[in-house]
Amino acid sequence: MSTLSQTAAGPVAGPASSFLSVRDLYVHFATEDGTVKAVDGLSFDLERGSTLGIVGESGSGKSVTNLAILGLHNPLNTKIQGEILLDGQELTGASERQLNRLRGKKMAMIFQDSLAALSPFYTVGRQIAEPFMKHTGASRREARARAVDMLRKVGIPQPDLRVDDYPHQFSGGMRQRAMIAMALVCDPDLVIADEPTTALDVTVQAQILDLLKDLQQETGAAIIIITHDLGVIAKTADQVMVMYAGRCVERGTVKEVMQRPQHPYSWGLLSSVPRLDSSVDTPLVPIPGAPPSLLSPPPGCPFHPRCGFTDLVAGGVCATTRPELPEGERRGSACHLTATQKEAVFIEQIHPRLR
């Protein structure tokens, strides 16, 4: 299965051995008003056993990217270009049959709203057992036993009884656990968690994130965690990718991005997070304005209308030329500011706000 389209993959920039490799991904939606460029030239890599955090505002293309990896966009109105290589297999051109065999088995997704993402009409056990039966050919009884196992693994008390419950009989946190069990029932190598804790209260949030980490250590799966919560990123991710208007504007390890962010948008994100240990009169600083329309993104740097540092760049380049991420580097940001300027602005203006 993994040799399917190895040859068609062509030359791959960056480490070709990556477990998941996304190259120049474009996802465009045809709408009545024009083409929405939801993802506009995105590249990243992910290794087995590691976790990539994707942060950004709503509409920055986080979820769209991951639905593209799973091939879940409606082909009638979506144009996907670029390469997605999962364990050497090309996914963008894969047939529905090939994708059906990969989804749930090799790659799985944990959705944000577990009440909406579980069908109200079938028992939790059946929904967990379903992909297991399909992908492993297990019998109904074996699959049910597996579902009970999975529920136990994700910490549902009395799993042999709860397996026959319907989703509405579960609490929010339990439902999220059941969702995780459903995603992991076939031991997938890639798990995409789309805001897995957004709908949960903080204590449950921490439990769910711990659970994900534990399961990752057990299976060695690669995880992509999508969130707008920087706390979640700090707790779980190894690598971070900050997305804005369908592009990656900054990437690096979690330490680098959280402690020495380089992009004005990342500064904005960090400054707008309330902190327990900051003094009460430190104001939160929101990012002014709203994310740009992806129908007609602004020329130049898509962030420049909201950026407070465009004056530092000579000749108004920000409004005319789009900054690119440094090619082939693991750490970098797409911004016209020079490295020294970024360093200086962060230390003088941003860092004090974060205390």
Add this chain to the structure above:
Amino acid sequence: MFRFLVRRVLGAMVILLLISMITYFLFFALPSDPALLSCGKQCDPQNVALIRKNLGLNLPIWTQYWHYMVGIFAGRHMPVGDCPAPCFGYSFANQQPVWGTIADSYPTTLTLAVGGAATFLTIGVSLGLISAWRQGTVFDRIASATSLLGQSVQIYFIGPLAILLFSTKLGWLDRGHDVDWAHDAWGSVTGMILPCLVLSVIFWSNYSRQTRSLMVEQLSEDHIRAARAKGMSSRYVFLRYALRGAMATIITIFGVDLSAVLGGAIITEVTFGLHGLGLLSVQAVLRSDLPLEMAVMLIGATLIVVCNIVVDLAYAFIDPRIRLA
């Protein structure tokens, strides 16, 4: 579940009681004298008084109503003859036992209503499903256009047209006749095809449109995407997840439509000249035949109320969130 059922059945009984009272008392509010109507040519005051006494019309209305209701469950002795339960009395117009008349004509109506409902559910829901599966294709557009057409016609308009085309000109179908399941089962089937089709036309368009939009809505739900993310095929997800979600609403709409189906069956009977409850009820009203009116009314109401309870049960069966509530 059991308590739910008990509650619904009790409620249904209250409704039926109210309907029977309203029908009964409304009849006597009308300026017509059944005794005079059934008196015939040699009518003199003695005769009228005798008939009035025989029919029990000399008693207070409440007493008459009481006798009538008791008779349904226990039977009663009437001056015209003995009337075993269920006794709906004797027709004012032709002095025949009402229950016998009803028993002769209800098979036609029941066949028509059940057959018509099955026809429009099958055709309507399938059309809607195919339209939703093949959104935006030529089939989808043609189906939508046809739906609009079906919704804007009436039974008494397409009925004669259908007879003319399919029966007289093409000779494909029987022009429609009464059923007689005991002696001519096959003839009963063929004789009902055209009436059922005609009755279904005005309904099926609604079901195809509703099914299509419900399915489109369901297909955009998160749990559909989640099921797809598990690797389930699109056909499986369409039938097992989306259709399951749409089904509850389709059944609700069906429950609301039940009385319209019975009404449609009556119009269809008259259009095709079938001898069912429809024709009977029209005659009853025209002749101020209270016992017949009451019987048709009560049987129709009972059917609808019972079907509604069945629909509610089906609803609970489909949606586990309701089952336990």
